[in-house]
Amino acid sequence: MLINKDLIIVGAGPAGLAAAVEARKRGIDDILVLEREPVAGGILNQCIHDGFGLIKFNEALTGPEYARKYMDEADEMGIELITNVMVQELSSDKAVTTVSPDGIRSYQAKAVILAMGCRERTRGAICIPGTRPAGVFTAGVAQNLVNIRNVMIGKNIIILGSGDIGLIMARRLTLEGANVLAVVEKLPYSSGLQRNITQCLDDFGIPLLLSHTVTNIEGRERVTAVTISRVDEKGNTIRGTSKKYDCDTLILSVGLIPENELSLNAGIEIDHVTGGPRVDEKLQTSVPGIFACGNVLQVHDLVDYVSAEGELAAGSAAEYIGSSTADGCGSVDVGVGVNAEDKGPNGENPLSYEKISVRAGRGIRYVLPQTIRPGKAVTFSMRVVKPDREKTVCFKAGDRIIKKRKYTALNPAEMIRMDLSQNELKDVSELEVCIYED
Amino acid sequence: MKTNREMVCIVCPNGCRLNVFVDEQNRVTRVENALCRNGKTYAEDEVQCPKRSLTSTVKVKDGTHPLVSVRSSKPIPKEKLQEAVDTLRLLELTAPVDFHQVIVSDIMGTGADIVTTRQIAKAR
Numbered sequence: 117m118l119i120n121k122d123l124i125i126v127g128a129g130p131a132g133l134a135a136a137v138e139a140r141k142r143g144i145d146d147i148l149v150l151e152r153e154p155v156a157g158g159i160l161n162q163c164i165h166d167g168f169g170l171i172k173f174n175e176a177l178t179g180p181e182y183a184r185k186y187m188d189e190a191d192e193m194g195i196e197l198i199t200n201v202m203v204q205e206l207s208s209d210k211a212v213t214t215v216s217p218d219g220i221r222s223y224q225a226k227a228v229i230l231a232m233g234c235r236e237r238t239r240g241a242i243c244i245p246g247t248r249p250a251g252v253f254t255a256g257v258a259q260n261l262v263n264i265r266n267v268m269i270g271k272n273i274i275i276l277g278s279g280d281i282g283l284i285m286a287r288r289l290t291l292e293g294a295n296v297l298a299v300v301e302k303l304p305y306s307s308g309l310q311r312n313i314t315q316c317l318d319d320f321g322i323p324l325l326l327s328h329t330v331t332n333i334e335g336r337e338r339v340t341a342v343t344i345s346r347v348d349e350k351g352n353t354i355r356g357t358s359k360k361y362d363c364d365t366l367i368l369s370v371g372l373i374p375e376n377e378l379s380l381n382a383g384i385e386i387d388h389v390t391g392g393p394r395v396d397e398k399l400q401t402s403v404p405g406i407f408a409c410g411n412v413l414q415v416h417d418l419v420d421y422v423s424a425e426g427e428l429a430a431g432s433a434a435e436y437i438g439s440s441t442a443d444g445c446g447s448v449d450v451g452v453g454v455n456a457e458d459k460g461p462n463g464e465n466p467l468s469y470e471k472i473s474v475r476a477g478r479g480i481r482y483v484l485p486q487t488i489r490p491g492k493a494v495t496f497s498m499r500v501v502k503p504d505r506e507k508t509v510c511f512k513a514g515d516r517i518i519k520k521r522k523y524t525a526l527n528p529a530e531m532i533r534m535d536l537s538q539n540e541l542k543d544v545s546e547l548e549v550c551i552y553e554d
Numbered sequence: 555m556k557t558n559r560e561m562v563c564i565v566c567p568n569g570c571r572l573n574v575f576v577d578e579q580n581r582v583t584r585v586e587n588a589l590c591r592n593g594k595t596y597a598e599d600e601v602q603c604p605k606r607s608l609t610s611t612v613k614v615k616d617g618t619h620p621l622v623s624v625r626s627s628k629p630i631p632k633e634k635l636q637e638a639v640d641t642l643r644l645l646e647l648t649a650p651v652d653f654h655q656v657i658v659s660d661i662m663g664t665g666a667d668i669v670t671t672r673q674i675a676k677a678r
Contacts (some may be wrong), residue, residue, distance in 0.1 A: 162670065164623035166608045170566045178609055180623050180672035184653065263611055266620040291610065291639045310569035313564040315606060319632065418567055524587075530567070 117222070120436050124212050124225040126203050126378065129158020130419050131410025132231035133186035134426030135433075139229075140193045141329055142258050142434035149190070149197045149222070150214060156190075156197060157183035158233055159256070160419065162263045165284050167311075171420035182419060183309025190389045206382045208403050225406045226231060226440055227262075227433040230393070231426065234372040234411040242370055246333030249340075255281040255369035262288060270353035274342050275299045275329045276308060278306040278313075280417065280529075282369025287316035296322050297361055300344055302329040302351060305503045307529050309417060326332060330366065331358060339364050389482040392416045396487045397494045398432035399425065405440070412499065417531055420512060421497070428495075472547055477512075479504070479551030481528065488547070493538045500526045510552035511536060513544045520552055561600055563585040565592045572597055590666065608668075610639050612657060617649030617674040634662050642668065649676040673677035 123144050125132045128151035136149050136352050155161065160168070163179030170176055173185070189199065198552040201216035212223040236254040236298040253261070253269055259281060261267040273294050274281045277342070278301040286296045299317060304327050306313055317332035317520055325344065332343035332354055346357035372391040385394045393401040409425035416422050468479065471487040483498040498509075503525070509532060518540050526532070534549075541547075563570040573586035574597045582601055585594045593598065599605050608626040630638065638661050651674040658668040 161672070164611060165566070166607045166625060178623060178625050181625075184672065200606045210583065263623065264619060264621060266611070288653065290644075291636060309567055310562050310571070311564040311567065314569075315564045319606070467676075525571070 119221065119223045120146075121225045122225055123148070123227050123229065123433055124171070124210075124223060125149045125229045125231055126206070126212075127151065127158065127231035127233060127410075127412070128153075128156035128197055128199070129231060129233050129410065130160055130183065130186065131233070131421045131426040131429075132158070132229070133190055134423035135231060135409060135430040136197075137189045137193065137196045138427040139434050140190075140195055142431055143451065144430075144434050144437060145401055147195050148204055148225075149264075149296075150201050150212075150399035151196060151197060151199045152202050154199050160456055162256075162259050164263050165288070167418050171418065172423060179419075186423070197376070203378055206378045206406075208383045208404055208406075226437045227407065228435055229429050230401070230406065230408040230412050231410050232375045232378065232412045232531050233428075234374045234391075234415055236534045237368070237373060239368060241503070242368070244330050246342075249333070249335035249338050249352055251335065251339035251365045252333065253365065253366050253367050255279070255285050256285075258285055258367050258411065259288070262292065266298045268292060268294070269367075270294060270363075272363040273365040273367060274299060274330070274344070274361055274363050275367045275369060276302065277369035278324060278326075279359065279369040280308045280312050282367060283308045283312040283316040283445050285322060285367060285369070286322050290322065292319045294365075296320070297363060298323045298325050298344070299346075300325045300328045301329060302327070302347055303526075304349070309529055310480050310527070316391055329353065333366060334360075339366055344364055373488065374412045374415065376412060379406075379408070384408075387482070387486060389476075390484065391408040394486045395484065397485045397489060398435075399429040400432055400436075405433075405436055407436075414482070414531075417529060421531065421533065426455065472545060475546075475548040475550040477550030478553075480509075480549050483549050488489070488541065490544060491537065491538055491542055495533055495535050496549065497531050497533050499531055500551065501528065503527050504551070508552035509534065510550055511540075512548050513546055514548065516546075517552075518544065526551075559601070561597065563588065563593045563596050563675075565596050574601065576601055604632040605609060606632050606635055608635055608638055608661075608666075609671075610642050612642050612668075612670075613646040614651055614674050615646055615648045617651065618677050618678055619674055622647065622651045622674045623671045625671050626661065626664075626670050627669055628666045630661070630664040630666045638662055638664075638668075649674050 128149050156157045160179035160183035165177045166176045168177045168182040199216050205213040210225045214221050236256050273296050334341040341362050345353040387394045393408045407429040409429035410422040476483045481499045481501050508522045509519050511518040559574045575584040582598045585597045607629050611621040614622050653673045655670045656667045
C-alpha cells in the first residue's frame with residue numbers, strides 16, 4: 117500500500133527536528149519524520165557537554181537539553197515521528213521505501229528533506245599501519261559507549277585528530293579516570309575550536325602534539341602501544357622522529373563525512389568538496405522537491421546553524437508543496453516541480469534563466485549554496501583553507517567588490533557565515549568569494 | 555607588579571584571545587580583544603577563581619538507558635571538578651528519572667545543584 121505524505125523528513129536529529137517544526141509553522145500538516153534510532157535527538161543525545169544554543173537561545177545548553185526544546189515543540193504540534201525505521205530507498209520522484217520491525221512500507225511524498233547527518237572517518241579511511249587489535253575507536257563511538265551505554269573504553273589513551281569531538285572526549289575520559297597521554301594532530305594547527313583546546317586540554321595538562329601522526333599500532337588482542345612520528349609540511353613522516361607510547365586505546369577524531377548514500381540513489385548531484393548535495397539558495401538539491409540541511413549538507417561546528425538550515429529547508433519545502441498543489445499537480449508530482457516564485461526576475465519561463473554559480477576562490481575551501489538565483493537575499497556559509505589573522509573575506513562579481521568583511525582570526529574549524537542582501541546581489545551574473553589581498 | 559596574561563575566553567564559540575591586565579592585588583584592570591562584555595567577567599573569574607560547568611552522567615537502575623546525563627546549574631570552581639565527578643560516579647538513581655530533576659543540591663558547597671539533562675523512562 118502506498119501512503120501519501122506532503123513532506124517526509126529523513127532523520128530526527130537537530131536538522132530534521134527544526135525542519136519539522138518550521139514546516140508545521142508554515143502550514144504543512146501532513147509531515148512524517150523518520151528516525152533510525154529508538155529516540156529522536158540524533159547525535160545531541162550523546163553530546164552531554166554544554167555550549168549548545170548560545171546563538172539561538174542565548175544560553176549554554178547541553179546537547180540533550182537543546183534537542184529537547186525541539187522534541188517538545190514537535191510533540192506539542194503532534195508531528196508524526198516514527199523511530200526504529202531505516203529509509204532503504206529514495207527515488208528522484210520522491211518515493212520513499214522504509215524498513216522497520218513492522219515490515220516494509222512505501223510512501224509517496226510531495227517534498228523530501230534530507231537530514232541524515234554525517235558519519236565518522238575510520239582507521240581504514242586514513243590507513244594507519246599495524247596490527248588490528250581491539251581498542252581502536254572513533255571518537256563518536258567512544259562518546260556513545262561512555263555517555264550512553266556506561267562502558268568505559270580504556271585506561272591509557274592516545275587521541276588522533278584534534279577535532280572538537282576528540283577534544284571533548286579527552287576531557288570526559290580524564291574526568292572518568294583515564295590517562296589521556298596526548299592528542300596528536302597531523303596538521304600544524306588544531307581542527308577544533310580554540311575554546312575547546314583551553315577547557316578540554318590545557319585545563320587538564322593534556323599535551324597537543326601538532327604536526328604529528330600515528331604511524332603504527334601494536335598489540336594482538338588489544339592495543340598495547342602506538343608509535344607517533346613528526347610529519348613535515350607535506351604530511352610525510354620524518355625519519356628518526358618516532359616515539360612509542362604504551363597504551364591500550366586509540367581514539368580517532370579524524371573527520372566527518374556527510375551521509376549521502378540515499379541522495380546518490382536518488383540521483384542527487386554531490387559536491388566533492390563538502391561531501392553533501394549541491395544546493396541552491398533554497399537548499400534545494402539538483403532534484404526538484406528534495407532539500408538538504410544540517411550535517412548531510414555540510415559538516416557544521418555549531419548546532420545553532422544546523423537548526424537554521426533545517427528551518428530554511430522547511431520554508432522552501434513548504435513553498436514547493438504549496439505551489440505544486442496550487443498548480444493541480446496532485447500528490448504525485450513527478451514533474452520539474454516549478455514553484456510559482458521560481459519564475460525568472462521578469463516573470464519569464466522558469467527554465468529560461470540561468471542560475472548563478474558561486475565560486476570558492478583563493479583561500480576559501482568551499483562556499484554554500486553553490487548556485488543562487490539573481491535578486492534574492494542569501495546567507496552564505498563557507499570555510500577557509502588555512503588559519504590566518506587580520507584578513508578580509510570578500511564577495512566579487514567579476515572585478516566588482518560586492519561585500520567584504522574583516523576578520524581578526526580565520527580558522528578552518530570555524531564556519532564563516534555572511535549575509536548578502538537582495539540589493540547587493542542585484543544585477544549579479546557571476547559570484548566569487550575569496551580572501552582579499554590588498 | 556603589574557602583569558598581563560593572555561587567555562582564550564571559553565564563554566562562546568568566538569573564543570576571543572583576551573589580553574588581560576592584572577594589578578598587584580591580582581585585580582583585573584583592563585581586558586583587551588573581547589568582543590563582548592562577558593569576556594571581562596570571564597577574565598576576572600579566571601584570574602581570581604576559575605570556574606567551569608560540570609557535565610557528567612549518573613547511573614540509572616531499571617531504565618531504558620543505564621545512564622542519565624547531568625549538569626551543574628552554574629559553573630563551579632575548576633579545582634572541584636574532579637571530586638564532584640567522582641562523587642556523582644557513586645550515585646545510582648532508579649527510573650523513571652525526570653528532565654531537570656535535582657539529584658544533588660549544593661554539590662561540594664559550591665552553591666550549584668546537579669540536575670538531569672534528559673528523561674529516562676522505566677524499562678518495560
